[in-house]
Amino acid sequence: MLTEITLTIQTHLLTGQPVPEDFYGRVDEFVTGEGKPSITSDLAGADTDVRKLMLCFEAATKAMSYADLAQHYRQFQSIRDRAKAVTTALTAAEDIITKKVVPERLDEDGMSNVTIKGVGRWQVQGDMYVSTPKDKKEALFDWLEDNGHGSLITDTVNASTLKAFVKEQMKLGNEIPDDILRIEPYDRASLVKA
Known part of the structure; x- marks a missing residue:
């Protein structure tokens, strides 16, 4: 059943073929046969076949061994x-x-x-790519300011840099203002070569 779920996900996502009518019922039978609760109500609340397929996959993967999970992860x-x-x-x-x-x-x-x-x-309509070399960024900002277009300039913080900073501050026990930052911790498993 696990292989069928994986193949159905691939087929539906890559070709757009409809999900077989009896598929969700068979997945529910498989999952409940593993002693897990029925996913029928979850499926009824899903608004797309992709979401339904992901619910099926999530329910089914709970019965997988670590080796099977690793195989499916590598396949995906x-x-x-x-x-x-x-x-x-x-x-x-x-x-x-x-x-x-x-x-x-x-x-x-x-x-x-x-x-x-x-x-x-x-x-046909005209279009263009526009960028500036990193070493010319300050010159561009000066040019924009000098020509009355300073409002185009915005200060930004790189997302990866901000995340690293917040992690570091949390590790040090420093308070992080949750009214200006949205922080959603999660756990992620990684599969590394043995």
Whole structure:
């Protein structure tokens, strides 16, 4: 059943195929057979199939051995890594179509847009990437201030730096103002190579 849950999650998320109608009932039977409470009421409150699948997976993993948990964890890491690679490739393919092929074709055909029945309209508009080298940040701030655009400048604190600071202060027993910081401690298991 655990493998079926994992495969159903993968199939639903990667292909969008619907979850089999009897799937949730079979998971509930499996979970309650392990002496765990029924998840029927939790499933009724879930608003999407993804949420329902995650509830099923969570309930089922409570019956898994550490070895099984590690195997599933590694499997999901591998899938996530492949999904990132696919996302990167799909973004690059979209960029080729939208930033190169279509603009060039419309220009060659002397058109500013073209409508495709039942799909939509291709049109081209100017856009740009804007960034500044780190070593030029102060110069940019000076330029913005000198030209009356200082309101664009905001002070920020890096999230990782803030987290490390708060952890350190809590470890030292110093008070942290909970009215300006939202702190949600949690435990996370990590799987390291043996």
